[in-house]
Amino acid sequence: RGASMEKIISLCKRRGFVYQGSEIYGGLNGTWDYGPLGVELKRNIQEAWWKHMVGSHANIVGLDAAILMHPTVWKASGHVDNFSDPMVDCKACKQRFRADKIDTSALEQRICPSCNGALTEPRQFNLMFKTHLGPVADSEDNIVYLRPETAQGIFVNFKNVIDTTRQCVPFGIAQIGKAFRNEITTKNFIFRTAEFEQMEMQYFVKPGTDLAALEEWKEKRMHYYHQTLGILPENLRFHQHGKNELAHYAVDAYDIEYQYPFGWEELEGIHDRSDFDLKQHQEFSGKKIHYQDPITNEKYLPYVIETSAGLTRSVLITLMDAYEEEVLAVADDGSVSDQRVVMHFHPNIAPIMMGVFPLMKKEGLDLIAQELTAELREIFTVEYDASGAIGRRYRRMDEIGTPYCITVDHQTKEDNTVTLRFRDSMEQIRLHKDEIIPKIIQFNKA
Numbered sequence: 001r002g003a004s005m006e007k008i009i010s011l012c013k014r015r016g017f018v019y020q021g022s023e024i025y026g027g028l029n030g031t032w033d034y035g036p037l038g039v040e041l042k043r044n045i046q047e048a049w050w051k052h053m054v055g056s057h058a059n060i061v062g063l064d065a066a067i068l069m070h071p072t073v074w075k076a077s078g079h080v081d082n083f084s085d086p087m088v089d090c091k092a093c094k095q096r097f098r099a100d101k102i103d104t105s106a107l108e109q110r111i112c113p114s115c116n117g118a119l120t121e122p123r124q125f126n127l128m129f130k131t132h133l134g135p136v137a138d139s140e141d142n143i144v145y146l147r148p149e150t151a152q153g154i155f156v157n158f159k160n161v162i163d164t165t166r167q168c169v170p171f172g173i174a175q176i177g178k179a180f181r182n183e184i185t186t187k188n189f190i191f192r193t194a195e196f197e198q199m200e201m202q203y204f205v206k207p208g209t210d211l212a213a214l215e216e217w218k219e220k221r222m223h224y225y226h227q228t229l230g231i232l233p234e235n236l237r238f239h240q241h242g243k244n245e246l247a248h249y250a251v252d253a254y255d256i257e258y259q260y261p262f263g264w265e266e267l268e269g270i271h272d273r274s275d276f277d278l279k280q281h282q283e284f285s286g287k288k289i290h291y292q293d294p295i296t297n298e299k300y301l302p303y304v305i306e307t308s309a310g311l312t313r314s315v316l317i318t319l320m321d322a323y324e325e326e327v328l329a330v331a332d333d334g335s336v337s338d339q340r341v342v343m344h345f346h347p348n349i350a351p352i353m354m355g356v357f358p359l360m361k362k363e364g365l366d367l368i369a370q371e372l373t374a375e376l377r378e379i380f381t382v383e384y385d386a387s388g389a390i391g392r393r394y395r396r397m398d399e400i401g402t403p404y405c406i407t408v409d410h411q412t413k414e415d416n417t418v419t420l421r422f423r424d425s426m427e428q429i430r431l432h433k434d435e436i437i438p439k440i441i442q443f444n445k446a
């Protein structure tokens with residue numbers, strides 16, 4: 001299992017998962033478009049996350065805040081002053097690098113890692129995209145930012161949520177949405193892009209109980225990647241932030257890292273942010289946004305445990321983790337005589353749940369298969385395919401990670417049974433067509 005970036009990019013393009021943004025105009029750096037299969041995969045991950053967070057916790061509620069927010073939000077949060085990365089340029093080849101991501105000795109000696117030319121001094125570059133609200137673009141007063149994270153929408157609505165729900169600390173607010181960062185370098189496909197999506201949850205706890213909550217969320221989030229998304233455990237690990245990495249307000253912080261083809265890098269941050277954000281918004285807005293304990297009447301600003309996952313980055317890891325070039329047969333001389341590309345997506349996230357095929361287009365088999373497709377479509381995403389050899393149709397489904405294929409054949413006309421083929425084992429069983437829905441539900445739960 002696992003693949004190089006080139007193989008994933010090529011599969012994504014060939015089968016319609018992800019296309020280059022504005023491709024017919026030569027593309028736009030750091031932007032990607034999700035095709036018919038990519039959008040299904042992304043929506044399934046999003047729904048699995050929402051179910052895991054909001055659906056299965058009585059004390060987590062959802063929110064969908066505006067992307068554009070009052071500019072003071074970003075002053076209060078520290079983004080206007082501090083949300084920057086150090087940047088260096090090569091005077092020879094003109095490439096631009098994030099100074100903290102290149103080799104330290106190359107940086108110290110100011111040598112370009114790409115062409116050995118001379119590098120400029122590092123300078124700070126703010127990652128927020130700026131625009132103007134209203135028709136006049138030359139005024140400093142109407143500057144707005146495209147949000148670089150969804151979290152601040154949650155903090156500024158903290159008081160609204162406690163005033164309008166019955167939630168008591170500890171409770172969480174969850175949100176999924178777009179975020180934008182003018183990254184110095186956008187590379188590695190959809191790993192780091194200018195426009196991306198985040199799935200964040202801020203969990204408000206009583207100060208002093210924060211470290212226990214951090215442990216609880218670390219465990220729950222890792223479990224979600226293993227059990228809900230089906231990611232191989234050996235490709236995931238925790239990385240605790242060292243003293244140099246830790247934000248000045250953070251008590252403790254961990255990243256869940258994934259083993260990408262280019263090394264271990266972040267997938268999700270699980271951070272104890274103290275009461276920093278609420279305190280800042282209380283100060284900058286001048287509004288009291290503290291919490292009052294309904295039993296003890298004690299007033300305080302809760303601490304926040306944040307789980308901040310990349311949705312588009314999750315799409316990348318599910319693609320990479322699922323990929324396998326499986327050898328099916330070896331010739332006498334040892335060479336591979338048959339192989340398939342198979343995506344082992346967990347059924348929770350597979351873009352297409354099943355393929356339905358008539359063995360041939362004739363003798364009414366196609367009509368039976370079409371009727372069956374319409375019935376199954378009420379519950380699952382189903383692709384009907386009637387053309388080509390049956391073996392090739394199975395392989396097409398394997399390559400996009402469809403867990404089940406149903407074939408209607410001559411026997412179906414006699415006894416209403418069909419074959420059900422499993423993607424991973426390639427085994428087939430025969431069952432009555434009325435059994436398909438309950439059986440698939442049962443298999444997916446197992």
Ligand code: ATP
Nearest residue numbers: 181191192193196198266267268269308309310313
């Ligand atoms: P990095 O150090 O890689 O720049 P970060 O620490 O700035 O990442 P966070 O601010 O913690 O990232 O963002 C939370 C999550 O949002 C990340 O774990 C990642 O999944 C996702 N994310 C952040 N920036 C991007 C981006 N430019 N493109 C895609 N996903 C991103």
